Amino acid sequence: GDSVTQTEGQVTVSESKSLIINCTYSATSIGYPNLFWYVRYPGEGLQLLLKVITAGQKGSSRGFEATYNKEATSFHLQKASVQESDSAVYYCALSPRGMGYKLTFGTGTSLLVDP
Amino acid sequence: EAAVTQSPRNKVAVTGGKVTLSCNQTNNHNNMYWYRQDTGHGLRLIHYSYGAGSTEKGDIPDGYKASRPSQENFSLILELATPSQTSVYFCASGEWGGGGQNTLYFGAGTRLSVL
Numbered sequence: 001g002d003s004v005t006q007t008e009g010q011v012t013v014s015e016s017k018s019l020i021i022n023c024t025y026s027a028t029s030i031g032y033p034n035l036f037w038y039v040r041y042p043g044e045g046l047q048l049l050l051k052v053i054t055a056g057q058k059g060s061s062r063g064f065e066a067t068y069n070k071e072a073t074s075f076h077l078q079k080a081s082v083q084e085s086d087s088a089v090y091y092c093a094l095s096p097r098g099m100g101y102k103l104t105f106g107t108g109t110s111l112l113v114d115p
Numbered sequence: 116e117a118a119v120t121q122s123p124r125n126k127v128a129v130t131g132g133k134v135t136l137s138c139n140q141t142n143n144h145n146n147m148y149w150y151r152q153d154t155g156h157g158l159r160l161i162h163y164s165y166g167a168g169s170t171e172k173g174d175i176p177d178g179y180k181a182s183r184p185s186q187e188n189f190s191l192i193l194e195l196a197t198p199s200q201t202s203v204y205f206c207a208s209g210e211w212g213g214g215g216q217n218t219l220y221f222g223a224g225t226r227l228s229v230l
Contacts, residue, residue: 034216038219038221045119045205045207046158046221048220051216051218053213053216091157097216100209100212101146101209103160103217104157105150108152108157
């Protein structure tokens with residue numbers, strides 16, 4: 001079946017420094033999957049951060065970016081300068097094209113930004 | 116503002132007891148989902164629904180039932196709770212977008228402990 005592997009555990013970054021959270025995927029269905037980053041802030045439910053449904057394209061939101069690299073099967077999340085308010089848990093996810101109900105999530109990466 | 120509300124937020128149950136987790140959405144989305152998250156795992160799909168009266172099995176349905184009596188409400192039922200069902204449960208509603216993908220809107224989660 002499909003799988004998503006992302007940076008495990010907790011990542012600590014000092015405020016104003018750059019961030020990268022790695023995400024690679026394996027999709028068994030025909031066609032390129034849709035790729036997502038969700039974020040969960042403390043005490044809240046997960047919310048969509050960004051999505052890319054076309055291979056080769058880049059998604060961006062709130063200063064975060066991720067590029068759909070179909071050759072490397074990767075979808076790394078990057079931010080040039082993090083803020084304390086970015087502290088949250090980040091989840092990479094995929095769904096097969098045309099099967100939007102079938103989201104597969106990574107285990108989540110907890111980001112702690114040191115002020 | 117559109118929202119997904121779960122109740123209760125925390126629940127302690129006894130082994131063999133019946134547990135009902137409730138979810139209400141004001142998004143008017145047809146699709147709704149129940150996931151659980153455990154340490155070391157991504158969110159895993161238990162049941163989902165395409166609309167009122169429908170329920171479908173997800174990836175880990177054993178030991179769970181679901182009920183969708185209306186567009187707004189989707190319940191997860193543990194008829195005979197077991198300690199292995201101790202977890203954090205998330206409900207979500209889904210909005211269809213391009214590429215046949217669903218953007219999910221999550222509730223804040225229910226932390227269930229089965230003793």
